[in-house]
Amino acid sequence: MLRFVPALTIILMIGPVCAGLIGTILPAFGYLPALGGNRFSVGPWQDLLAQPGLGISMRLSLVNGLAATLISLGVVVLFCAAWQGTRIFSVMQRLLSPILSVPHAAAAFGLAFLIAPSGWIVRAIAPLGGWDRPPDIVTLQDPLGMALIVGLVVKEIPFLLLMTLAALPQADADRTRKIALTLGYGRVVGWLKTVLPRLYPQIRLPVLAVLAYSTSVVDVAMILGPTTPAPLAVRILGWLSDPDLSHRFLASAGAVLQLLLVLFAIGIWFIGERLMAHWGCRWAQNGARGRGDDPIRTLAAGAAIVSALAVFLGLAGLLVWSVAGYWAFPEFLPRSFSLRLWMREYHTLGAALMTTLLIAGLSVLVAICLVLGCLENETRRSYRPGAGALVLIYVPLLMPQISFMFGLQVFFTGLGLERSLMSVVVAHLIFVLPYVFLSLADPFRALDPRYGQTALCLGASPMRVFWSVRLPLLTRAVLTAFAVGIAVSVGQYLPTLLIGAGRFATVTTEAVALASGGDRRMIGIYGILQMILPFAGFAVSLLIPVFLFRHRRGMGTQNRI
Amino acid sequence: MRLFFAGLSIITGLATATVSVPVKADPAPDIGNWQSVLEQARGQTVYWHAWGGEPRINDYIAWAGAQVEERYGVTVKQVKLSDTSDAVAKVLSEKTAGVNDGGAVDMIWINGENFAAMKRNDLLFGPWVEETPNFDYVDVKGKPTVINDFTVPTQGLEAPWGMAQVSFYYDSARLDDVPKSAQGLLEWLVKHPGRFTYPQPPNYMGSTFLKQILTELVADPKVLQQPADEADAKKVLAPLWGYLDDLQPLLWRDGQAYPQNGASLRTMMADNEIDIAFSFSSGEVSSAIEAMELPDTVRSYVFDKGTLGNTNFVAIPYNASAKAGAVVLADFLMSPEAQLRKQDPQYWGADTVLAMDKLPADMQKAFANLDIGIASLAPADRGTVLGEPHPSWMELVETEWQKRYGVVQ
Numbered sequence: 001m002l003r004f005v006p007a008l009t010i011i012l013m014i015g016p017v018c019a020g021l022i023g024t025i026l027p028a029f030g031y032l033p034a035l036g037g038n039r040f041s042v043g044p045w046q047d048l049l050a051q052p053g054l055g056i057s058m059r060l061s062l063v064n065g066l067a068a069t070l071i072s073l074g075v076v077v078l079f080c081a082a083w084q085g086t087r088i089f090s091v092m093q094r095l096l097s098p099i100l101s102v103p104h105a106a107a108a109f110g111l112a113f114l115i116a117p118s119g120w121i122v123r124a125i126a127p128l129g130g131w132d133r134p135p136d137i138v139t140l141q142d143p144l145g146m147a148l149i150v151g152l153v154v155k156e157i158p159f160l161l162l163m164t165l166a167a168l169p170q171a172d173a174d175r176t177r178k179i180a181l182t183l184g185y186g187r188v189v190g191w192l193k194t195v196l197p198r199l200y201p202q203i204r205l206p207v208l209a210v211l212a213y214s215t216s217v218v219d220v221a222m223i224l225g226p227t228t229p230a231p232l233a234v235r236i237l238g239w240l241s242d243p244d245l246s247h248r249f250l251a252s253a254g255a256v257l258q259l260l261l262v263l264f265a266i267g268i269w270f271i272g273e274r275l276m277a278h279w280g281c282r283w284a285q286n287g288a289r290g291r292g293d294d295p296i297r298t299l300a301a302g303a304a305i306v307s308a309l310a311v312f313l314g315l316a317g318l319l320v321w322s323v324a325g326y327w328a329f330p331e332f333l334p335r336s337f338s339l340r341l342w343m344r345e346y347h348t349l350g351a352a353l354m355t356t357l358l359i360a361g362l363s364v365l366v367a368i369c370l371v372l373g374c375l376e377n378e379t380r381r382s383y384r385p386g387a388g389a390l391v392l393i394y395v396p397l398l399m400p401q402i403s404f405m406f407g408l409q410v411f412f413t414g415l416g417l418e419r420s421l422m423s424v425v426v427a428h429l430i431f432v433l434p435y436v437f438l439s440l441a442d443p444f445r446a447l448d449p450r451y452g453q454t455a456l457c458l459g460a461s462p463m464r465v466f467w468s469v470r471l472p473l474l475t476r477a478v479l480t481a482f483a484v485g486i487a488v489s490v491g492q493y494l495p496t497l498l499i500g501a502g503r504f505a506t507v508t509t510e511a512v513a514l515a516s517g518g519d520r521r522m523i524g525i526y527g528i529l530q531m532i533l534p535f536a537g538f539a540v541s542l543l544i545p546v547f548l549f550r551h552r553r554g555m556g557t558q559n560r561i
Numbered sequence: 562m563r564l565f566f567a568g569l570s571i572i573t574g575l576a577t578a579t580v581s582v583p584v585k586a587d588p589a590p591d592i593g594n595w596q597s598v599l600e601q602a603r604g605q606t607v608y609w610h611a612w613g614g615e616p617r618i619n620d621y622i623a624w625a626g627a628q629v630e631e632r633y634g635v636t637v638k639q640v641k642l643s644d645t646s647d648a649v650a651k652v653l654s655e656k657t658a659g660v661n662d663g664g665a666v667d668m669i670w671i672n673g674e675n676f677a678a679m680k681r682n683d684l685l686f687g688p689w690v691e692e693t694p695n696f697d698y699v700d701v702k703g704k705p706t707v708i709n710d711f712t713v714p715t716q717g718l719e720a721p722w723g724m725a726q727v728s729f730y731y732d733s734a735r736l737d738d739v740p741k742s743a744q745g746l747l748e749w750l751v752k753h754p755g756r757f758t759y760p761q762p763p764n765y766m767g768s769t770f771l772k773q774i775l776t777e778l779v780a781d782p783k784v785l786q787q788p789a790d791e792a793d794a795k796k797v798l799a800p801l802w803g804y805l806d807d808l809q810p811l812l813w814r815d816g817q818a819y820p821q822n823g824a825s826l827r828t829m830m831a832d833n834e835i836d837i838a839f840s841f842s843s844g845e846v847s848s849a850i851e852a853m854e855l856p857d858t859v860r861s862y863v864f865d866k867g868t869l870g871n872t873n874f875v876a877i878p879y880n881a882s883a884k885a886g887a888v889v890l891a892d893f894l895m896s897p898e899a900q901l902r903k904q905d906p907q908y909w910g911a912d913t914v915l916a917m918d919k920l921p922a923d924m925q926k927a928f929a930n931l932d933i934g935i936a937s938l939a940p941a942d943r944g945t946v947l948g949e950p951h952p953s954w955m956e957l958v959e960t961e962w963q964k965r966y967g968v969v970q
Contacts, residue, residue: 056968502665515643516644
């Protein structure tokens with residue numbers, strides 16, 4: 001049975017993923033019969049290259065993606081190095097789940113309201129300066145995309161931190177750290193020299209996912225990013241939704257370019273990894289103990305706390321907006337409050353939440369079973385069947401979703417599978433599976449094989465080894481993958497709308513439609529509503545281990561104060 | 562690889578056989594025989610893809626759906642979109658997959674470029690509009706845009722259900738005197754730099770602003786009613802670029818950043834980032850006051866030489882699954898009763914497409930008695946309604962704008 005799981009995974013994924021790819025690549029070369037494109041040509045590419053400011057758009061995407069990834073990884077690594085095993089570390093851990101469950105767009109809206117020239121921070125100091133008009137300064141949509149980088153960093157830090165937490169047990173971080181301390185290393189330097197080299201390979205896939213996401217992000221970029229010109233992915237969205245349908249050719253070429261750009265960014269990252277490994281090796285060998293690391297520790301804690309604070313204050317802003325009456329600049333709080341909008345959403349809320357939960361639950365369940373099956377099969381056979389083909393499942397992460405959707409729609413429609421719950425679940429699976437895989441794969445592979453071998457020697461069947469040894473040891477990683485999967489599924493807008501043909505109204509389809517009306521109150525309400533399910537998922541994933549392992553000291557070590 | 566594909570077809574084949582939605586062909590209703598249309602419609606479910614960004618409008622659509630269900634047994638489900646182009650893309654993907662029957666979209670709220678594109682690519686069902694009973698009330702003479710969508714003849718492919726006209730708005734508590742022409746706006750901005758902006762084209766509202774200016778500045782507005790390739794486009798557009806070269810540096814953030822859409826302009830008014838904004842309906846401004854998005858001192862006005870006006874429509878895709886149901890719904894939307902409620906700012910506040918003199922006396926009275934809202938313009942205050950230019954002008958202007966002002970770094 002087990003040996004077929006990788007094949008099954010590929011079978012389930014290959015159709016939709018190839019369809020999505022083909023549906024982008026063919027129009028990029030002029031082929032789309034429904035629009036009269038019957039012959040291949042390089043016309044779309046010529047159109048694309050003739051777009052004004054294309055180079056700047058590409059630069060923005062590339063630089064922002066790399067910078068956001070580098071900064072968030074840097075903060076997470078430094079913070080772990082400086083504070084792992086302390087009280088502040090466990091406090092941050094508890095702050096994680098609320099931040100992770102905030103949808104990207106809602107976090108970006110919140111941040112925008114915080115740092116805009118007419119935003120909360122300025123409103124707080126406006127009375128001092130006697131301002132009745134917001135200062136004419138650029139804080140959002142700045143030409144270099146700094147605001148966009150900040151917006152990405154504050155959301156990616158918690159994600160990477162969570163991934164790191166799930167991986168720490170496999171890196172045996174606690175004991176390693178203690179030995180380094182005993183040898184006289186400073187906290188930060190000791191951690192970087194001993195734990196990081198074992199940890200990084202385990203969080204590498206999530207880091208690459210962050211890189212791909214940041215390079216091709218659309219929703220956050222539309223809120224915080226520059227517009228003259230915008231990053232490439234935002235412009236692709238513009239071309240795809242242009243009423244002039246012939247723009248789809250140009251948009252498809254743009255999507256292929258975006259794919260290449262993401263691959264290029266990953267290539268640069270790989271080179272950077274090599275350089276870091278080379279340099280880091282020599283640094284580790286030089287034996288410097290680096291004991292005076294207090295400033296670095298303060299800096300790391302400061303960066304982590306400021307980023308968490310930014311999200312929380314932004315969220316508080318949304319919460320206030322959701323009950324606000326008229327609220328003008330420079331008032332710090334609204335003139336009046338009203339629950340009117342909450343009341344009107346209350347009635348439809350239950351049904352939307354149930355639909356969301358149903359789709360998310362099914363797709364995540366399937367994803368986890370498939371991923372565990374693949375990984376277990378790989379462990380038992382100690383080789384990776386179809387490892388090359390499994391790369392396919394990451395393709396959806398590398399492309400702008402909207403360009404991917406066209407081929408996907410054609411695929412499901414052609415099969416006559418559209419509009420059914422099953423097709424929506426499969427469509428979600430395409431985007432959930434890669435995240436579940438990358439959350440689970442590295443910790444699973446890093447699990448010490450001697451546990452399994454010992455159990456086998458004691459006469460346990462392979463099945464029993466899986467259920468009684470490996471799975472319990474991986475509880476934390478599995479639950480983390482589960483929570484990440486739920487968050488990803490809940491966040492899906494286009495797949496739900498387009499593959500479900502509007503038959504499935506989820507919290508997110510309602511939210512995105514209502515957010516297009518631009519009223520901050522509605523954005524606030526749905527931003528918060530969208531948090532409910534992911535929040536529950538993350539909370540459960542943190543609470544279950546606490547309950548399960550209340551009598552297992554060793555299992556709790558990594559997360560103990 | 563071959564194995565995978567074989568497996569794929571087996572799996573999907575099994576799945577198709579067991580769970581796929583039975584796609585039933587929906588024969589074109591015989592519109593001339595209204596009774597048969599009603600019979601065919603009964604029991605159908607109409608999936609109406611409509612922009613869902615405004616709770617009030619969603620409520621109106623839900624009301625219309627409940628009415629049609631009660632009267633004709635047609636169930637209406639609104640598919641709330643953030644962008645109409647999603648529905649267009651849906652129909653396009655179905656055509657690509659060869660699904661020419663039993664499509665997912667039964668009706669689309671549409672106008673302008675999206676309509677032109679769907680019509681050009683044969684993605685619409687019809688003609689059906691002009692034979693529906695309530696079309697008789699529509700003001701074809703007085704409101705020529707009800708059958709000419711951005712100069713493109715509708716030819717019975719889409720039914721009018723609301724009028725829109727550009728109006729500007731300002732906070733009367735902050736501003737006494739407002740500029741009422743393109744030139745006046747420029748002069749006003751010299752004195753108040755940074756206090757005005759428009760959404761970045763090709764956003765619909767942003768392009769509308771450019772068209773508004775173009776229509777006012779062009780020597781002979783008639784040329785805009787023809788496709789752009791039939792005229793000396795460079796010469797026609799020259800005054801617009803001359804004007805914008807002066808305007809751009811005076812805009813909010815010196816024209817280096819732009820709001821996303823018309824809704825962002827409302828937020829910027831409340832944030833006191835700008836002093837003058839514009840929308841496609843003065844009723845929308847009244848609604849925004851009611852929704853506490855804007856202060857109750859905001860007022861609307863139009864330019865002296867008139868502002869652009871157009872019509873909103875509903876259309877039925879060529880492969881819709883419930884064509885008769887959609888026709889019945891569209892007919893109801895054009896009924897005096899539905900139009901009256903639509904014009905009431907308490908529910909929506911959008912102008913009717915109907916001709917008052919064609920209506921029964923009691924309906925005329927009901928329309929006359931409507932309280933239109935404090936920031937709405939009464940028909941008498943709206944000045945001249947200018948026609949939308951041909952869609953080809955909009956494309957030209959958007960492309961050229963992007964070249965000239967879209968890259969400032």
